[in-house]
Amino acid sequence: MIPKLAIHGLSKTFRQKQHSLLALDAIDLSLAENEFVSLVGTSGCGKSTLLSIVAGLQEFDEGEVLVDGAPIAGPGRDRGVVFQSYTLFPWLSAQKNVEFALSAAGMSARQCREAAREHLALVGLERFADAYPSQLSGGMKQRVAIARALSYRPKLLLMDEPFGALDALTRHHMQELLTGVWESHRLTVLFITHDVEEAVYLSDRVMVMSNQPGRIKAVVPVELARPRPYDITTTADFLAVHRQVLTSIREESIKIAQLGAA
Amino acid sequence: MPPRSSGKAGSSPPRAGGTRRRPHRLLGLTGRLELWQFAGISGLVFAGLLALWWLATSSGWVGPLFLPSPLSVWRRLVELAASGQLWQDAEISLYRILAGFLIASVLAIPVGVLIGCYRFWEAAIEPLVDFIRYMPVVAFVPLTILWSGTGDTQKFLIIWIGTFFQQVLLIMDNVKRVPWDFIDIGRTLELPERRILARIVVPSALPGIWDSLRISLGWAWTWLVLAELVAATSGLGYRITVAQRFFQTDTIVGYILVLGCFGLVTDQAMKAIGRRLFHYVEVRR
Numbered sequence: 001m002i003p004k005l006a007i008h009g010l011s012k013t014f015r016q017k018q019h020s021l022l023a024l025d026a027i028d029l030s031l032a033e034n035e036f037v038s039l040v041g042t043s044g045c046g047k048s049t050l051l052s053i054v055a056g057l058q059e060f061d062e063g064e065v066l067v068d069g070a071p072i073a074g075p076g077r078d079r080g081v082v083f084q085s086y087t088l089f090p091w092l093s094a095q096k097n098v099e100f101a102l103s104a105a106g107m108s109a110r111q112c113r114e115a116a117r118e119h120l121a122l123v124g125l126e127r128f129a130d131a132y133p134s135q136l137s138g139g140m141k142q143r144v145a146i147a148r149a150l151s152y153r154p155k156l157l158l159m160d161e162p163f164g165a166l167d168a169l170t171r172h173h174m175q176e177l178l179t180g181v182w183e184s185h186r187l188t189v190l191f192i193t194h195d196v197e198e199a200v201y202l203s204d205r206v207m208v209m210s211n212q213p214g215r216i217k218a219v220v221p222v223e224l225a226r227p228r229p230y231d232i233t234t235t236a237d238f239l240a241v242h243r244q245v246l247t248s249i250r251e252e253s254i255k256i257a258q259l260g261a262a
Numbered sequence: 263m264p265p266r267s268s269g270k271a272g273s274s275p276p277r278a279g280g281t282r283r284r285p286h287r288l289l290g291l292t293g294r295l296e297l298w299q300f301a302g303i304s305g306l307v308f309a310g311l312l313a314l315w316w317l318a319t320s321s322g323w324v325g326p327l328f329l330p331s332p333l334s335v336w337r338r339l340v341e342l343a344a345s346g347q348l349w350q351d352a353e354i355s356l357y358r359i360l361a362g363f364l365i366a367s368v369l370a371i372p373v374g375v376l377i378g379c380y381r382f383w384e385a386a387i388e389p390l391v392d393f394i395r396y397m398p399v400v401a402f403v404p405l406t407i408l409w410s411g412t413g414d415t416q417k418f419l420i421i422w423i424g425t426f427f428q429q430v431l432l433i434m435d436n437v438k439r440v441p442w443d444f445i446d447i448g449r450t451l452e453l454p455e456r457r458i459l460a461r462i463v464v465p466s467a468l469p470g471i472w473d474s475l476r477i478s479l480g481w482a483w484t485w486l487v488l489a490e491l492v493a494a495t496s497g498l499g500y501r502i503t504v505a506q507r508f509f510q511t512d513t514i515v516g517y518i519l520v521l522g523c524f525g526l527v528t529d530q531a532m533k534a535i536g537r538r539l540f541h542y543v544e545v546r547r
Contacts, residue, residue: 055446055450056449056450057446057449057450074449075446075449075450075452076450076452077450077451077452079450080450081446081447081450083443083446083447085441085443087441087443087444087446087447089444089462089465089466090466090542090543090544091465091466091468091540091542100451100461101451104448104451104452104453105451132542133542134542134543134544152451
């Protein structure tokens, strides 16, 4: 079967005046249909760059990125993106923000209205349809952003630390909401985070990235049953996976600390 | 020895209302003011200055030729208003400022958006605008008279020279502040560039652009009066020059105050319209 997303030998170098930095080095990965994969790594390891490349928002030097077996050509509606920063348009209500995406996807005004309402309900915000982003909390804004990205049915959902700016309690709530949506909707998701617990809780597989150059260092399958209630995070099975990922990541942060000390 | 009910210091129960809460401070950093307090304070400042003016003139400290008393300025203004002179002068000046400012703004918005979005156009236009911006507007007055006489066109030209170039740079800055991620959202939706510009960049920059226009309106007033002072046959600035010839200091002071009022009113009006138009913007108050 053709994977939903396949990346082969992807490399990216940032060239600066004095020296060049190999940000991504020979990345290989693939996501099966309806798979939830997280990419974890220390800050600056290139995970956001990788997501940005998959989204088509950044160029790359070598390799290929295939969606359903076809190479990508720039950004596209087959890949929905949720950013860490709040990207709702402040001049539009929650409802109109979702409609904006739907109308860009070529839907009629009536279809837009209905689909937008339906997707706001999916993230539990139907009552806030007419609220402007300035009237919504950070978590609510990200829920609308998720609704917007899902609304036009992309093949892939790309999420770049979407809950990174939220407080711990809201973040937990958002993670539960996202697994709920994922379990009921069936989606292929590439999720970027530096929060190990978040990655393990959400994913089918967790990929650990190394730092400078950015490589896929380890792939840890998460064989926990679904649906996953939140208290799964305290079970022995969960903690075993968590420890495995954390150890792998800690090696990287220690490496960085030693580089800094040298 | 009688038993002591409240013994050690600090053991008294906390008072209702919460003594922990920071007291309401009028002069504190980020202190809050009710509307009536705000109006009261600014009203007091105006009243204080008026009193000072009255004191300086009524005590004979300043001669009436240099600074007439508030009362004589008021009487003079009432007289000019009754004869229709004041309204006639104000009307022509208001027309000039409105037309001149609109011409400048309508031209500045597309140019500012263009150079804020495209590096090519920024390279072509921004240094040039910066260069012209530093040329003294005053020095253009004789030139513009030479080019277009002393009619309204020359007033528009001076207002345009004085505001357009500043506006372009301010608007470019407003556009550059549009978050990249907003534009990226447009790209992931496969919107063509023109629609990203029209439906994302411009609406996003609009509250800032409105503020830039509001600020530049103040400069437009200055340049209009300047142009009218130098060469005109009507308008508020022209009346001031005429009054100077006859040593009518009360008219001069009165008209200066009227100009101040117009400035204040137009600025507040634009602020109010901006709050209406951009009600969704988070404002820290």
